[in-house]
Amino acid sequence: MDPTHLFELVIGMFVAIIALHYAADRFGLPPSVALLAGGALLAFLPGLPTITVDPGLVLVIFLPPLLMDGAWSIALHPLRRHVIGIASLAIGAVFFTCAVVAAVTHLLFPSLPWAACAALGAIVSPPDAVSARAILQRVRLPRRLQILLEGESLLNDASGLVLFRFAVAAAVTGGFSAVDAAGSFLLLAAGGAFVGIVVGTVWVLFVRRLGDEYLIIAGTTLLCWASYLLGELIHVSGVIATVTAGLIMGWYQHTVLSASTRMRGTSFWTVIVFLMEAAVFILIGLSLRGVVERGGGFGVVAATMGLPILAILVALTLARFAWLFGSDLVIKFCNLLGFDRYTPLGSRGVTVIGWAGVRGVVTLALALSVPEGFPGRDLILVTSFAVIVGTVLVQGTTLGHVISWARLTEPEAERAHLSMSQAEAAMAQAQFATVQSLAYDKEGNLIHPQLLERYQRRAVAIIDYAARTDHYSPILHAHFDVVLEAVATGRRELIRLHRAGEIDDETLHELERDLDLEELSAISAKS
Template sequence: MHPVETLELVIALLLATLALHWIAARLRFPPAAALLVGGGTLAFVPGLPTIELDPELVLVLFLPPLLMDGAYFTAVASFRRHLAEILSLAVGAVVFTTLAVGLVVHWLVPLLPWAACFALGAIVSPPDAVSARAVLKRVSLPRRLSTIIEGESLLNDASGLVLVRFAVAATLTGTFSVTDATMSFGVLAIGGLAVGGAIGALWLFIHRHLHDETLMIAASVILCWAAYLAGEALHVSGVIATVAAGLVYGWYQHVIFTASVRIRGSSFWHVMVFLFEAMVFILIGFSLRGVMLRVGGIETVFATMAGPVVGALVAMTAARFAWVFGSDAILTLLGQLHLTNRQPLGAGAATVLGWAGMRGVVTLAIALTLPETMPGRDLMLVTAFAAILVTVLVQGSTFGLLIRATRLVDRDPPPRLSLAAAEAQVAQAQLVQVSALARSDDGELLHPRLLETYERRARQTGDYSADESAFTGAISAHFDIVIAAVAAGRAELVRLHRADDIGDETLHDLEHDLDLEELAAISAKA
């Protein structure tokens, strides 16, 4: 394909992405599912070229920024508090699912070597970070459950990749060592943490010496690929390196970023991540045609692979539920024996956690990297695509319904201070500083109106934190008026510009001030 034709195809896919996302929003359908179906439909449009995804490029291009974005917004304290449960799923559930799927596939296809069966299990075992993010954006979960699902999706790719590597090697060479596999995973994980932490520290050092906002934002974007590629180059986990760097980035951005960098950078990241997520799903759907051609067509799939594929999907889903409910039962037993004070999830939360197993780009990319000589390669490709399609369409589209049906209650201990109480303390700290700076050295009040503003703010936030219900309606009405006033000011500003009474510079400067005022009002009202 000519480079210009490739660019035209990319632009066409971006336009299709926007259209499918808009249609999904109108129909209240999960965007990921709409993009997957839309991409699969477009793949069979006559005249369109067959897209052959380069699996290595897909992982390097799409995975690091999406992992970075997830790690950036991770609540570190909650992540640390629930680390045992996260690792249980990210490592234990992946290994258990690999074994369960391998056993079922070997039972259904006895001629397929054991190692190849387990390789198939490892391919479909890790839920995908991109799929999890796409679904979690649309639902509201208790903090503990949300932290576990997000944390699992950030870490489990590493364990899945290690299992696939050893399963493929065992299939082709006939040898396998549990000790070597365990040691390898330990080196990959610990090395990934070290590399990610070092890259994050280096990023902090560089950032402190950058004095240009555009350079700061660009450096933040490059960080994700730098961590991933450094990890892979040093033969440790690029996934864990990216997550570790992202945690450092998210933890320190509050103290090293200016307000302007944070606002502009967040806006840039939001759009970039939206496009990357959308393109991942539409490209997965678009690759369906190539997968079908490679394995001999849809008729061949139904005639020779339907049974093993369905068996693998059932085993994959059942294994996750078995692990989640089994772990919760063990936690309940340990609690009854007074060996732990950690509360079990309960049937409702365990059901939701078991259903949150959407597969995505990593599953397909791993399958596409399999050697041509790998026994059962065609079956693995079809099973990988079926796992993505079924989990995104079925689990992704019903996840919100399941959450509403289970009526989950957030049992995590709330923070010591509420939002209103924290706001009151911040306002008090501001008042102390303004009180000191608003007077001259001899005590003369130089800025009485400024001091009055901060005194009023401290008084109002203190009253509100003492009795939130008494002021909620009045505050909402207050900021509705502020937002209406901003809209009137913006309309007048545009009128002045259209009448050539003001120049572009004045328009942009005053519009920026109005935008900040509107954002502040919307945030305060919320």
Template sequence: MHPVEVFELIVGMFLAVLALQYAAPRLGLPPAATLLVGGGALAFVPGLPAVELDPNLVLVIFLPPLLMDGAWFTALAPFRRHLSGIASLAVGAVLFTAAVVAVVAKLVMPELPWAACVALGAIVSPPDAVSARAVLQRVKLPRRLGTLLEGESLLNDATGLVLFRFAVAAVLTGTFSLGEAVGSFAFLVGGGIVVGGAIGAAWVLLVRRLADEHLMVAASVLVCWMSYIAGEMLHVSGVIATVAAGLVCGWYQHVILTASVRVRALSFWKVMIFLLEAAVFILIGLSLRGVIDRVGGIGIVAQDMAGSVAAIIAAVILARFAWIFGSDALLRLLNRAGWRAAEPLGPRAASVMSWAGMRGVVTLAVALTLPEAMPGRDLMLVTAFAVILVTVLVQGTTLGVVIRLAGLEEDERGRPPLDLSAAEAAMSRAQYEEVERRAYSPDGSILHPRLLDSYRRRMTVSTEFSGTEEERAQDIAAHYGVILAAVAAGRAELVRLHRAHQIDDETLHDLERDLDFEELVALAARG
């Protein structure tokens, strides 16, 4: 395909993304499912060239920024508090699911060698960070469950990728060493933490010394690819390196980035992540045609592979239920024996966790790296795509319903001592004390009476508020609703004056920028 045609195809794909994203809420479907189905439909449009994905290029383009986005905004305190649960899901659940899938694959396809069955298990076992984010950001979960699922999605790819590499090597060489595999996994994870931490620290030092805001934004965007590529070049886990760098950057960004840089970077970053997430799902859909053509057509899939694929999909879903409910039962026994370092989830929360196991781009990209000599390669490709399709379309679209039926409530024991109102009161008091310190001249005369009065009123309102959070939310919504209406009226008048040639473009842009910041502040405060 000519490079210009490739670019035209990319532009057309993003236009399709906009249309499908617009249609998703009107169809009552999660955008991930709509994009996946839309991409699959587009793959069979007459005249549209087949999309062949380079798996290594897909991973290096899409995975680092999407992992960084999750790590950057991860709350470190809950992450550390629930690290044992995250490790159970990211390592234990992945290995257990891979083992169950390997056994089922061997039962339904006895001709496959065990190493090939394990490779298939490694491909489909880790839930995907992109799929998890796409679904979780549109449902409301208790903090503990959200932390567990987000942490799992950040770390489990490393487990699946290491297991896959050793399984493929075992198929091709006929040898396997458990000790070597465990040692390699420890080296990859430990090395990834060191490399990612070092790059995160380097980013902190660099940004502190950059005076140009555009350079600061660029450095903040590029750090995800720097950490991933450095990890892979040093033969450690690029996934873990990216997550480690993201945790460091996210922790320090509050104290080293200016407000202007943070607003600019966040705006750019959100648009980029939106496009990348959407492109992932539509590319998965577009790749359906190539997978079907490779195995000989849809008839071959339905006739020769449907039973085996269905059995493996069932194994993938049920293995997660078995691991989570089994781990929760063990935790209850340990609690009864006196060990209370972690509380069990309970059956309702465990059901939600078990159902939230969507697969995505990593599963497909890893499947596409299967060597041609791999026994059962065609079946593995079809199975990988089918697992993605079923988990995103079935589990992803019904997860919100499952959460509502579970009736989960927030566990207040893990919440910090100050709520939003108390934190705002403390912040307002600190601001007033600083303004008060600067409001008077050495001779005692007041220099900034209006500022002092404004901050005093703000502190008084925050400190004396005694209603519930619900009442406060209603008051805030009404208050900032008036401000937003005033901003809209001011903007309309500015436009009228400009159209009537009573103000010039420079005046319009200057005053419009002030209104934009006022609107952003009001929207953020309204929640």
């Protein structure tokens, strides 16, 4: 394809992303569903060339920044507290689901070698980080379930990749060793974690010495790919390397980044992640045409593979539920024996976690990377795509209803010790104490009376608000409604002065920035 035409297709894809997101918001659909369906429709437009996706390139371009974004923003303390549950999902559930899918596939297609069945199981077993993020951003879950799903989505790709590589190698060589596979997984994970620690530490050291915020933002953006590529270069897990680096960078961002860098960097990164997440679903939809053509057309695929694929999809879903319910029973049994460190999720919580296992980009990339001539390659491709479409369209559209049905509540142990208003009160007290210590000169003379009075008044007001939030909340909302109206009036006057030529562009931008900050502060205070 001509490079210019390729660029035009990319721009067209981004235009389609905006249009499909808008349509999803208007009709109340999950954006992932609208994007996937839109991409599938675009794939069959007359005159549009067949889109071929390089699986290795897809993983390298999209996976590192999306993993980094998840690791950057995840809560580290709950992640450590629930590490056993996350490992159960990211490793145990993936391995168990792979085994179940392989067994069902071999039962349906006895002539297909076990290694090929295992390869299909490895491809469709890990729920996708991108799909999980796209869904979790639109629903509200108790903190424990949110951490379990986010942690699983960050780490399970490594399990799936290792299983897939061993299955392909077994199909080629005819041999497989579970001991070697387990040892290789541990080595890859440990090596990836080491690479991530090195990259994260280097980032912290350099950010503390770099003065230019644009260099910091650019360098931070590039490090997601650097950690992934470095891990893959030395043959360890690039996924684990990226996640580990992201966890370190997310932990230290509050102390090494300036306020300006953090605000600008967050805005830039949010747009990048939005476009990448959306592009993944569009690419999955665009790949439909090639997958169907390889399978011989819709008619042939539906007639020869329809029922077996449906059986595999059902087995895949039931395997996840079986593992989750089994794990919950183990926890309940341990509680009966006196080991009560972990609390069972309960049947409703397990149902929500099980239904959230949506597949996406990793499944697609692994399926497309199956070598030519591999046993059952067409079946693997079609089944993998059907699993992606089925989980996104069915589970993605109904997860919100399942969560509403479950009526989950936050356990007392998972709740934060302080509410936001209480934390704000503690912060205001600390600020007042600092101002109070600096408001006097060495001779004890008060040199900052207005500043001291302002911070004292602010601390008293915030402490009073924390004690009587329900009483003050309507008053506070009305207060900031007035602030927002005043900001809007000030902005209109500023624009009038600029249009009349009474102030220059520099004055406009400086005063407009002050109004923007005041507006954002008021909006944040209202929420």
